Amino acid sequence: MVFRKFRPQKQWGKMDTRIFKNILAARNKRKMPRFVIPPVVQEAGFKIYDPNHPNFFATEKFSVVHHPAYKIPQLHEHPLYKSVACSLFDGSVAFTDGIDQACSLSKAVKRIGFPEAVLNLASKIPLPECFEDHLNDCIMHGERYDPTLEKLPRLFDPVIFWTNYFPCRVHGTPVLTRGKIILDNLFRTAHLMALQNSQLLNLRYDRDEPLSAILRVDNMENEKIPFVLRSEPHIIVQSPEPLTPWTKAVGLSNIPVPNTAPINPRIDLTSDHIYNDSVVLPRAKENLFIDTILWCHEQNQKYPWTIEQLGAQAIMVCFGAAVAQATRHGQTNFENLVDQPVITRAVQLVNGRLDLVVFQLNTLDLGANSRYKNVVWIEPGLQLYKSGKFTENLDAVKDLNVDTFRKFMALLLCSTHLFMSEALFISQHLKFLRGHLITLPASYRSFDSNRAAILYFTLSTLDVLGKLEEEVDAELRRKLIEWIYRLQLKSDSGEIFMKNISVL
Numbered sequence: 015m016v017f018r019k020f021r022p023q024k025q026w027g028k029m030d031t032r033i034f035k036n037i038l039a040a041r042n043k044r045k046m047p048r049f050v051i052p053p054v055v056q057e058a059g060f061k062i063y064d065p066n067h068p069n070f071f072a073t074e075k076f077s078v079v080h081h082p083a084y085k086i087p088q089l090h091e092h093p094l095y096k097s098v099a100c101s102l103f104d105g106s107v108a109f110t111d112g113i114d115q116a117c118s119l120s121k122a123v124k125r126i127g128f129p130e131a132v133l134n135l136a137s138k139i140p141l142p143e144c145f146e147d148h149l150n151d152c153i154m155h156g157e158r159y160d161p162t163l164e165k166l167p168r169l170f171d172p173v174i175f176w177t178n179y180f181p182c183r184v185h186g187t188p189v190l191t192r193g194k195i196i197l198d199n200l201f202r203t204a205h206l207m208a209l210q211n212s213q214l215l216n217l218r219y220d221r222d223e224p225l226s227a228i229l230r231v232d233n234m235e236n237e238k239i240p241f242v243l244r245s246e247p248h249i250i251v252q253s254p255e256p257l258t259p260w261t262k263a264v265g266l267s268n269i270p271v272p273n274t275a276p277i278n279p280r281i282d283l284t285s286d287h288i289y290n291d292s293v294v295l296p297r298a299k300e301n302l303f304i305d306t307i308l309w310c311h312e313q314n315q316k317y318p319w320t321i322e323q324l325g326a327q328a329i330m331v332c333f334g335a336a337v338a339q340a341t342r343h344g345q346t347n348f349e350n351l352v353d354q355p356v357i358t359r360a361v362q363l364v365n366g367r368l369d370l371v372v373f374q375l376n377t378l379d380l381g382a383n384s385r386y387k388n389v390v391w392i393e394p395g396l397q398l399y400k401s402g403k404f405t406e407n408l409d410a411v412k413d414l415n416v417d418t419f420r421k422f423m424a425l426l427l428c429s430t431h432l433f434m435s436e437a438l439f440i441s442q443h444l445k446f447l448r449g450h451l452i453t454l455p456a457s458y459r460s461f462d463s464n465r466a467a468i469l470y471f472t473l474s475t476l477d478v479l480g481k482l483e484e485e486v487d488a489e490l491r492r493k494l495i496e497w498i499y500r501l502q503l504k505s506d507s508g509e510i511f512m513k514n515i516s517v518l
Contacts, residue, residue: 016406049064049065051064089287094288095288096240098239099287100241100286100287100289101231101239101283102242102244102283102286104284105327105331106284107282108320108323109282109322109326111279111326112320112326113329113392113394114273114274115272115282116325117272119380121377122333122388122389122390123387123389123390124271124390124392125390125391125392126392126393127393128421128425133421136420136424139420139423141416145416146414149419150410150414151199152200152203155195155199156193156199157192157407158408160187160191160192160195162188162191163185164185164186164187165185166185166405168183170315170316188404189310190310190312192404193310193311196363197363198248204422205217213427214426216254217305218253219249219250219251220249221248221250222248223246223250223295224245225295225307225334227242227293227294227334227335227337228242228291228341229241229380231380231381232381243331243334243337245307245309245334245335246309248309249306249309250296250304250307252304252305253305254303255303256354256356256357257303258357260372261374261389263374263377263387266386266387267386271387292344293338295338295342304358305358305359306358306359306360306361306425307335307359308361309331311327321394321395324369324395325369325394328360328362328394329371329373331360332358332371332372332373332390333373333375333388333390335358335373336356336358337378339358340375340378351376351378352377352386357373357374358375359371360372361422363398365401367398368418368422369392369396370421371391371392371393372390372425373388374388396418396421398415398418398419399411399415400413469494469498473486
């Protein structure tokens with residue numbers, strides 16, 4: 015909530031200026047008596063600094079006191095100082111080439127958009143009644159209802175940029191605080207809805223904790239230098255079970271990684287001598303797995319980042335979380351990453367827009383000699399609502415998009431069981447049902463009623479999966495009808511089965 019403090023403005027005109035000048039001139043004409051040291055003070059023997067003395071302004075040398083409080087700390091005295099400088103990513107510099115540069119830096123295959131199974135899951139999520147009102151309250155809690163009163167920066171007008179367009183400073187909730195409140199409410203809403211169906215259980219949350227990971231990469235001189243990925247997400251969600259990989263690492267060898275030539279992908283990385291040489295992660299000693307990280311980003315008023323640059327930052331932060339998970343216990347052998355990839359998810363909120371990222375880490379060898387590649391899925395710039403100026407109060411949520419929340423919730427729910435049942439097992443179900451139709455229940459050695467029940471079960475299952483028209487063609491229909499006539503369960507069984515099967 016934005017609040018302007020009351021400040022009375024006094025009237026000031028030409029007459030006030032003239033009176034002030036006359037008062038100042040009269041004050042300057044007054045003759046002050048000369049400073050005279052009292053004889054009592056002189057007899058006491060104190061050292062007196064007389065401003066009338068000619069050597070009053072002479073500098074006097076004082077003895078230097080060697081105390082730690084007066085000592086200027088040096089860079090090499092820092093406990094985390096390293097002699098070898100690292101290439102650092104901390105999210106402070108925007109990437110020049112956007113998402114392609116982030117993929118090239120992390121050696122990841124770019125996939126814009128989530129798989130079809132996740133999108134189908136998003137469309138099938140049942141939402142309770144009046145859910146839009148609840149979503150409005152989640153957003154308005156951060157935009158309007160929060161009572162924080164901090165001094166906000168001046169509003170920069172990109173059109174009249176040379177003037178003080180908004181001279182009066184306002185007090186209210188900072189942009190980062192608003193985003194954190196909204197992210198908390200969104201994640202809490204999705205989590206509580208999942209708990210009602212016994213999903214997303216045993217999760218651990220940590221708020222505003224540092225996250226740092228380190229890799230050894232080759233530089234231009236073929237030397238190994240540290241590559242540090244540093245961030246501070248608002249929420250780090252960890253689970254006792256790892257996420258299921260979305261694809262196989264073997265099938266990515268022929269897909270090219272985005273190339274940013276002639277731009278070096280490391281051009282926007284900074285250099286620093288102060289960094290951690292081990293993983294910094296909350297609950298690092300516990301046997302947990304990073305599930306999802308959520309944070310918000312505040313745009314620069316003069317130089318706002320583009321959707322591509324924001325997407326690149328989301329990819330790199332998610333990549334850092336995956337590297338931290340892979341090296342959290344000090345592992346040195348990463349050959350098992352191909353068989354057991356590390357997958358992490360990330361959500362970034364910027365001015366009412368969500369960036370959803372899923373990163374699958376298949377290798378930590380970012381060199382060109384390794385045949386394995388990583389893969390990233392990203393949904394950039396999904397508008398949740400239309401945000402206004404941070405110096406104005408938001409009276410109502412505008413352009414609310416519930417589909418964005420559905421994708422956000424589908425991202426959290428596409429864990430082991432849901433995603434495998436939707437994407438990986440459907441082909442096995444079709445293979446099982448197709449075998450029943452090809453061999454026909456006539457080959458089963460059972461009662462006629464059981465064989466007819468098996469046929470009805472197969473046809474109804476195909477109908478539920480939406481594959482009935484594809485699997486049962488005209489020739490197969492004719493064979494099924496002939497076989498049903500030969501059963502002769504009852505005298506009128508042919509007419510009953512003809513009416514049921516003719517619907518197909």
